[in-house]
Amino acid sequence: xxxxxxxxxxxxxxxxxxxxxxxxxxxxxxxxxxxxxxxxxxxxxxxxxxxxxxxxxxxxxxxxxxxxxxxxxxxxxxxxxxxxxxxxxxxxxxxxxxxxxxxxxxxxxxxxxxxxxxxxxxxxxxxxxxxxxxxxxxxxxxxxxxxxxxxxxxxxxxxxxx
Amino acid sequence: xxxxxxxxxxxxxxxxxxxxxxxxxxxxxxxxxxxxxxxxxxxxxxxxxxxxxxxxxxxxxxxxxxxxxxxxxxxxxxxxxxxxxxxxxxxxxxxxxxxxxxxxxxxxxxxxxxxxxxxxxxxxxxxxxxxxxxxxxxxxxxxxxxxxxxxxxxxxxxxxxx
DNA sequence: TATTGTTATACTCTATAACTATA
DNA sequence: TATAGTTATAGAGTATAACAATA
Numbered sequence: 208x209x210x211x212x213x214x215x216x217x218x219x220x221x222x223x224x225x226x227x228x229x230x231x232x233x234x235x236x237x238x239x240x241x242x243x244x245x246x247x248x249x250x251x252x253x254x255x256x257x258x259x260x261x262x263x264x265x266x267x268x269x270x271x272x273x274x275x276x277x278x279x280x281x282x283x284x285x286x287x288x289x290x291x292x293x294x295x296x297x298x299x300x301x302x303x304x305x306x307x308x309x310x311x312x313x314x315x316x317x318x319x320x321x322x323x324x325x326x327x328x329x330x331x332x333x334x335x336x337x338x339x340x341x342x343x344x345x346x347x348x349x350x351x352x353x354x355x356x357x358x359x360x361x362x363x364x365x366x367x368x369x
Numbered sequence: 370x371x372x373x374x375x376x377x378x379x380x381x382x383x384x385x386x387x388x389x390x391x392x393x394x395x396x397x398x399x400x401x402x403x404x405x406x407x408x409x410x411x412x413x414x415x416x417x418x419x420x421x422x423x424x425x426x427x428x429x430x431x432x433x434x435x436x437x438x439x440x441x442x443x444x445x446x447x448x449x450x451x452x453x454x455x456x457x458x459x460x461x462x463x464x465x466x467x468x469x470x471x472x473x474x475x476x477x478x479x480x481x482x483x484x485x486x487x488x489x490x491x492x493x494x495x496x497x498x499x500x501x502x503x504x505x506x507x508x509x510x511x512x513x514x515x516x517x518x519x520x521x522x523x524x525x526x527x528x529x530x531x
Numbered sequence: 532t533a534t535t536g537t538t539a540t541a542c543t544c545t546a547t548a549a550c551t552a553t554a
Numbered sequence: 555t556a557t558a559g560t561t562a563t564a565g566a567g568t569a570t571a572a573c574a575a576t577a
Contacts, residue, residue, distance in 0.1 A: 218439045220420060220427040225493070228507065229401050229498055231514040238521055239391050258382060266380040272535060277380045281569070284538060299485070308535040308576045336391055339520040343392065344513055351502065351510045352393040353444015358401055358501040434558055443546070448560060468557045470553045 239336060244330045251323060253293060255280065255288055257325040260297060260314065264322055268311040270303065297321050401498060408490045412483060417442065417450055419487040422459060422480055430473040432465065449487060459483050
């Protein structure tokens with residue numbers, strides 16, 4: 208059936224809303240996150256898992272609590288993430304000799320493979336996502352986002368704010 | 370207790386991850402959305418409700434389906450949003466004379482008040498959020514985000530992509 | 532007393548499917 | 555047959571609290 212009545216059906220938000228930096232930031236943020244989730248799915252991991260692997264790789268064996276802090280997750284969430292990575296054979300929980308409450312998380316060879324594959328996925332997505340921008344524009348954008356990050360995320364890492 | 374063992378506790382993601390535009394976009398997007406939620410909370414509404422009011426104001430009486438399309442929500446979600454706005458006295462469901470399946474959503478005086486209050490909240494947040502940037506930088510950022518939006522959200526409004 | 536890993540619970544969002552009444 | 559509104563359900567994400575083992 209064709210459109211009629213009081214209703215044009217293709218109504219959009221006024222530019223006063225949809226043309227705002229904050230609105231664009233929110234929508235772009237979720238869109239890019241969804242694409243990252245979709246791009247990682249073939250590897251059997253999600254962005255948090257990739258972040259966990261990268262953090263362990265960068266800092267050597269770490270505890271789950273350290274992972275939670277670095278990834279800004281609750282430590283109860285890290286349990287499931289480490290379970291998942293453990294089941295995938297990417298990390299191992301080993302007893303921490305210095306503190307028996309802690310598990311030292313170690314990367315396996317499979318974990319290092321996963322990191323390489325995840326890096327390739329991230330690189331590919333990066334290139335696709337930024338295709339509309341030239342090198343200078345990318346640098347500009349990175350600088351501007353960096354300024355907002357410094358102001359809003361460093362002081363308030365979870366972004367609950369104000 | 371002080372840090373010890375294999376664990377420095379303040380481990381961060383490597384810059385290869387945390388210094389990427391996509392990563393910053395994702396984090397800034399959720400942070401700004403959370404702040405908007407918090408800023409609107411005293412009005413008893415959430416961002417989607419504010420968007421619904423703005424869209425009805427801009428286009429006159431619309432159907433719930435039109436609202437769903439314009440706000441990129443499922444129509445089943447719109448039901449709850451309209452219920453909420455109705456209970457708040459901000460909108461009314463009236464029969465659509467041209468199509469008895471449809472509800473024509475009308476703004477009330479209370480709805481118009483809410484819009485004004487929501488605008489004030491949005492303006493205040495906008496100013497706080499962009500405080501680190503000068504006028505030229507804001508224009509630059511808006512232009513760059515607009516380019517990404519055009520490339521990634523217009524073709525794929527829900528951002529599920531690829 | 533405080534911290535680590537763990538489990539449990541609840542609350543929101545999102546996605547999907549199905550039903551009804553109308554077209 | 556298709557659409558508008560509605561209801562129900564299931565899944566993911568997040569937040570909170572509590573518990574046992576250990577510090």
